[in-house]
Amino acid sequence: MIDVKEIEFWREKMQKFVEKEMWPFEPLLPRFENTLPVKVTNNIIEKMKEQGLWSLTVPKKLGGQGISTSSYCAVREALGRTILWGMTGIHLGGSGDPLMVLYHCNDEQKERYLFPLIRGELIASFAQTEPGAGADQAGMKTRAIRKGSGWVLHGHKTFITHGTVSDFVIVFATTDPEKGRKGVTCFLVDKGTPGFIIGDTIETMGGDRLGDLHFKDCYIPDSQVLGIVGNGFRMAQNWFIGNRITLQPPICLGIVGRTIEELLRVFPNEVDDKWLGQIQAEYHRARLLMYDAAYKFDKGEEPQYEASLSKVATVGLTMKVLRRALEISGSHGYAEDSMFQRYYRDVRRLPITEGSMETQKMVTSRALIRGFSPVDSLSPITVSEVGGYV
Ligand SMILES: Cc1cc2nc3c(=O)[nH]c(=O)nc-3n(C[C@H](O)[C@H](O)[C@H](O)COP(=O)(O)OP(=O)(O)OC[C@H]3O[C@@H](n4cnc5c(N)ncnc54)[C@H](O)[C@@H]3O)c2cc1C
Known part of the structure; x- marks a missing residue:
């Protein structure tokens, strides 16, 4: 069964970190860059290490914290609540969580690449x-x-x-x-x-x-x-399934949560009840899909179908919510200091990368055509007890 308490613990821990140690630096993010000044980035990284938010997915035997995929999703949901989520330095292995494909390193390669990455010394x-x-x-x-x-x-x-x-x-x-x-x-x-x-x-x-x-x-x-000669494609595929669950979906859910909060704070009269009700339903469904995929990945399965569905649901929802936020907020949303335009420019890459949306839809429809039954594959989990952001 999924450990709801553990998931909540990590989500709250990262949320506190984001609010205290990252939000204050958001205004420093340059308009057309995804990098903060090196000193500020290093300071954030040092604090992540001090507060136990480093090497979260790295197995304990390799010196990491070995948290579950589900808990890591919770951490990244909280990370999505800052426009700094994708900045160089904490993205792609910079948070002491190396690209999973590197676990195929042999002993010598681990010393040269994997361990320095875990320590945050290499990119x-x-x-x-x-x-x-x-x-x-x-x-x-x-x-x-x-x-x-x-x-x-x-x-x-x-x-x-x-x-x-x-x-x-x-x-x-x-x-x-x-x-x-x-x-x-x-x-x-x-x-x-x-x-x-x-x-x-x-x-x-x-x-x-x-x-x-x-x-x-x-x-x-x-x-x-x-790894092994001729096994590169296979290694990448397995890595992509894990990535498809932990990289984009939780970030999207965090972005949706913060965007809705900001809309309700600044434009309370412009947010239509029916629209918000519909978004809540889609948000809840998207979270269930993500945690279902994470649960199965933690069990050692290769939930390719679930990971693809999760990507399609979360990325689609985020694009939709941000488009609406830009409409509702008019010129305010379009202005340079608006989080809506920043998030919007940032997330536009998500339907393209980590397997495009069209490709993911092809994966799921082909699975159905081959006879895969989504009903039989439902996992016995409920994440309704895990607090969300919408
Ligand atoms: C911000 C960003 C970061 C990236 N980082 C990396 C990285 O670190 N490493 C790396 O290797 N790559 C990286 N990429 C590249 C990315 O993975 C590719 O851009 C992506 O795979 C799509 O390939 P393409 O751009 O050549 O588009 P194409 O393959 O030409 O596809 C264009 C469009 O057509 C659609 N399409 C393609 N084939 C079909 C089909 N058969 N049926 C229906 N629709 C189809 C696609 O979904 C897409 O929407 C990055 C891209 C971006 C934007």
Whole structure:
């Protein structure tokens, strides 16, 4: 059964942190950037560590706190209540919660990559997308060709979060084109490796700076293969299921909660009862979907269907609520210091990343066509006792 008390504990703990240690710094977030001054970021990170909000998902045997996926969702729901939720430094492994795919590191790789990431000493990035291979990964062209006791990488990755600033990149390349998905391998490539060229920075609407990365005759020894040769796609898929539950859905729920609170505080007469009632119903459904997926992931299942449904429900709801908030608030919402416009620009990336909305809808409909029964798969949980934000 899901541990409601534990979930509440983590949600309240993170909420207090967000209100006391993050809200005061929101005005410092530059208009078109997702980074606070380094000193401020480091200060927030130190406080997260001091207050036990670090390495939450890392297993205890690796020095972390090993909290459940459900509890981590609660932490991230609270984090979504600040416009600083996606800032560089606390995103993508910067909170001492490394990209899950790195648990495939061997002992030597753990010392070089995993443990420093857990301590917050390194920044990692994950390079899968290519020009012409985004939603459809089958079009991946980056090749790794066998040479001696290593591989030579050739290819181009694009739109990579932290790609220009990360200390190392997890790169996906085809090692055996004849085997399709079973011929994809994952490599750990250090910044500065000859043949690894950091290209242009891509500025974005939400302020994230994405990287264009090129690999030309880039020699990678066998010791830099992550996991097993040919298993890269499989590793990524499993990682994506976990991510699809913990990265976007809880952040969305936090954003919806804060947006509604702000609307009711500043524009109480403009918020229509029927609209709010409808949003409450959708919010509750979206939370149930998320905790259902998290519960199953904690049990060791691969809840791909549930994770996709959760993404579609939460991201769709957030876009809808923010659009309405911008309409209701008129010029106030459009103004630079409005949290609505900031959130809106930020969340516009969510339907595209971590598996686009269209792809997720295809996943769920194909599962149904194959005979998957959502009724049989319902988990025996209730999260109605867990306080939400709407
Ligand atoms: C802020 C941000 C951060 C990112 N960070 C990373 C990162 O760290 N690492 C990384 O590897 N990538 C990253 N990406 C890239 C992202 O994963 C891709 O942009 C995404 O996979 C979509 O690929 P695409 O942009 O090439 O769009 P396309 O694949 O060209 O798709 C365009 C649109 O068409 C839809 N579509 C595609 N195929 C179908 C179909 N068969 N049926 C119906 N609709 C379809 C898609 O859903 C999408 O809406 C990031 C992107 C952004 C915006």
